[in-house]
Amino acid sequence: MAIILAIETSCDETAVAIVKNRNVLSGVVASQIPAHQVYGGVVPELASRQHLALINPCVAQALTESQRTWSEIDAVAATAAPGLVGSLMVGVTAAKTLAMLHAKPFLGIHHLEGHIYASYLSQPELMPPFLCLLVSGGHTSLIHVRGCGHYEQLGTTRDDAAGEAFDKVARLLGLGYPGGPAIDRAAQQGNPQAFALPEGRISLPEGGYHPYDSSFSGLKTAMLRLIQQLQAKSNGPLPVNDLAASFQETVGRSLAQKTIRCALDHGLTTIAIGGGVAANSRLRHHLQALAQEKDLKVYFPPLKLCTDNAAMIACAAAEHYDQGDRSSLTLGVQSRLPIQSVQQLYL
Ligand code: KG4
Ligand code: ZN
Numbered sequence: 001m002a003i004i005l006a007i008e009t010s011c012d013e014t015a016v017a018i019v020k021n022r023n024v025l026s027g028v029v030a031s032q033i034p035a036h037q038v039y040g041g042v043v044p045e046l047a048s049r050q051h052l053a054l055i056n057p058c059v060a061q062a063l064t065e066s067q068r069t070w071s072e073i074d075a076v077a078a079t080a081a082p083g084l085v086g087s088l089m090v091g092v093t094a095a096k097t098l099a100m101l102h103a104k105p106f107l108g109i110h111h112l113e114g115h116i117y118a119s120y121l122s123q124p125e126l127m128p129p130f131l132c133l134l135v136s137g138g139h140t141s142l143i144h145v146r147g148c149g150h151y152e153q154l155g156t157t158r159d160d161a162a163g164e165a166f167d168k169v170a171r172l173l174g175l176g177y178p179g180g181p182a183i184d185r186a187a188q189q190g191n192p193q194a195f196a197l198p199e200g201r202i203s204l205p206e207g208g209y210h211p212y213d214s215s216f217s218g219l220k221t222a223m224l225r226l227i228q229q230l231q232a233k234s235n236g237p238l239p240v241n242d243l244a245a246s247f248q249e250t251v252g253r254s255l256a257q258k259t260i261r262c263a264l265d266h267g268l269t270t271i272a273i274g275g276g277v278a279a280n281s282r283l284r285h286h287l288q289a290l291a292q293e294k295d296l297k298v299y300f301p302p303l304k305l306c307t308d309n310a311a312m313i314a315c316a317a318a319e320h321y322d323q324g325d326r327s328s329l330t331l332g333v334q335s336r337l338p339i340q341s342v343q344q345l346y347l
Contacts, residue, residue: 001020001021001318002020002021002074002075002318002321002322003018003019003020003025003068003072003073003074004018004019004073004074004075004076004077004107004314004317004318004321005017005018005059005062005063005073005075005076005077005098005314006018006019006076006077006078006095006109006310006311006313006314006317007055007058007059007076007077007078007079007091007092007094007095007310007313008078008079008091008111008114008308008309008310008312008313009051009055009078009079009083009087009088009090009091010079010082010083010084010087010088010091010111010308011042011047011083011084011087011137011138011308012031012032012033012036012042012047012050012087012308013029013030013031013032013307013308013309014029014030014032014050014051014054014055014058015027015028015029015030015058015308015309015310015313016028016055016058016059016061016062016310017062017309017310017311017313017314018062018063018065018066018068018073018314019121019311019314019315019317019318020318021315021318022120022121022124022315022318024121024311024314025065025066025067025068026061026062026063026064026065026066027062027309027310027311028058028061028062028065028310029304029308029309029310030054030057030058032046032047032050033177033178035050036177037176037177040171040176040177041167041177042084042137044084044086044087045086047084047086047087048084048086048087048089048090051087051090051091052090055090055091055094056094059094059098062310070102070104073102073104074104074105074321075099075104075105075106075107075317075321076095076096076098076099076102076104076105076106076107077095077106077107077108077109077313077314077316077317078091078092078094078095078096078106078107078108078109078313079091079092079108079109079110079111079114079313080092080108080109080110080327080331080332080333080334080345081108081110081111081333081334081335081336081337081345082110082111082112082138082334082335082336082337083111083138083333083335084335085333085335088333088334088335089333092108092331092333096329096331099329100329105321105326106326106327106329106331107317107320107321107325107326107327107345107346108327108331108345108346109313109316109317109320109345110316110337110339110342110345111313112134112139112141112143112339113149113151113316113339113342114312114313114315114316115132115134115136115139115274115275115306115312116132116134116143116145116151116272116274116316117312117313117315117316117319118274118301118305118306118309118311118312118315119132119272119273119274119299119301119305120315121301121305121311121312121315122299122301122302122305123272123299123301126270126272126299128145128146128147128150129144129145129146129147129268129270130145130268130270130271130272131143131144131145131154131259131262131263131266131268131270131271131272132145132271132272132273132274133255133259133271133272133273133274133278133287134273134274134275135161135162135163135255135273135274135275135276135277135278135280135283136161136162136163136274136275136276136277136307136308137161137163137164137167137178137275137276138161138163138164139156139157139161139275140155140156140157140161140162140214140216140255141153141155141156141157141339142154142155142156142212142258142259142262143339144266144268145272148316148319148320148323149320149323149325149342149343151339151340151342152340153338153339153340154212154262154266155210155211155212155213155214155258155262156213156214157213157214157215157216158202158213158214158215158217159215159216159217160216160217160220161216162214162216162251162255162275162277163178163180163275163276163277164216165216165219165220165251166178166179166180166183166248166251166277166280167179167180168220169183169220169223169244169247170182170183170244172223172224172227173186173227173238173240173243173244174240175240175244178276180276180277180279180280181279183244183247183248184248184279184280184281184282186240186241186244186245187241187244187245187247187248187249187281187282188241188245188281189241189245190239190240190241190242190243190244190245190246191241191242191245191246192245192246192248192249192282193246193249194239194242194243194245194246195226195242195243195246196246197219197222197223197226197246197247197250198218198219198222198250199219199250199253199254200214200215200216200217200218200219200254201215202214202215211258211261211262211265212258212261212262214254214255214258216251219247219250219251223243223247226243227243248280248281248282249282251280251282251283252280252281252282252283252284252285252286253282253286255283255286255287256283256286256287256289256290257286257290259271259273259287260287260290260291260294260296263294263296264294264296268296269295269296269297270296270297270298270299271287271291271296271297271298271299272298272299272301273287273298273299273300273301273306274301274305274306275306275307276306276307276308278300278301278303278306279303279306279307284300320346325345325346325347326346326347327345327346327347328347331345
């Protein structure tokens with residue numbers, strides 16, 4: 001069973017983990033949220049510089065906590081795509097350097113594949129094929145998982161990612177960054193039926209709607225207009241809790257409906273979810289209720305495995321390592337790479 005040290009620096013968490021197959025021996029996540037909070041969102045240049053300052057201490061801590069030495073590590077992995085280029089470069093360069101220094105193989109990993117493997121870490125009985133709903137600050141994807149390295153993206157977003165929509169609407173409501181948890185908290189005190197909002201469906205040229213793709217820009221604009229109308233009507237405080245609850249209800253319901261429909265259409269009876277938005281209480285509620293109705297099984301990993309971490313990258317790397325995949329030390333980073341193309345990362 002392979003022991004992998006993996007680095008994840010695709011956005012605003014500097015993370016290092018050591019995993020033996022599907023067992024986490026150590027996992028360090030240094031969050032940069034406080035550094036970016038003052039700017040109301042992630043500042044790419046600041047993220048790269050923070051990764052640079054944090055990477056070596058995180059590697060040292062992960063090794064100490066795992067109680068392993070370099071002689072026991074089989075390979076070094078790092079997220080190579082997709083993500084912020086400057087941030088990815090820090091992790092990939094560190095991993096390649098460590099691989100060279102300790103004469104270990106290097107593996108570049110696709111970030112979304114890592115999110116899929118987070119489900120395997122928390123649910124060892126999970127087996128492909130299944131449908132994975134990935135909803136984070138950067139992605140909204142429905143992925144048919146056939147096996148390691150074999151994925152088909154069945155649905156995506158045409159504009160903002162789900163988490164991005166939460167963050168932008170939270171800003172409109174004055175709820176701060178990151179917006180998802182703030183909206184979820186405010187919504188607990190609000191009425192989800194207070195305002196009717198558009199679901200952001202994608203029209204097809206032949207009529208009807210795309211069944212699995214999403215769009216959040218129309219919903220975001222509808223929220224802005226609604227807030228402006230409410231402000232024009234009254235000088236009093238905005239009904240923030242009702243607005244948050246109505247927005248969250250619309251996103252949660254529509255994502256859950258698309259996921260269930262996609263699973264049924266493709267004959268998949270198991271669903272796994274991942275990414276920060278997978279923590280959302282209404283999305284979880286609707287998915288659970290609809291899945292039960294249709295006799296489907298849904299796996300909800302714990303939040304610490306939904307948000308960015310390196311254990312999920314190490315877990316994906318362990319399976320690639322076992323099937324003989326290795327990356328070149330000249331592998332570059334890519335800001336975008338479809339998940340269908342993961343094999344491009346290997347020799
Ligand atoms: O997976 P993640 O940690 O990082 C990315 O890969 O982007 O996801 C972060 C996103 C943020 O947009 C945050 O607002 C959102 O996940 N988020 C939530 C909740 N918790 C985090 N969105 C809705 N409801 C939540 N409870
Ligand atoms: Zn992520």
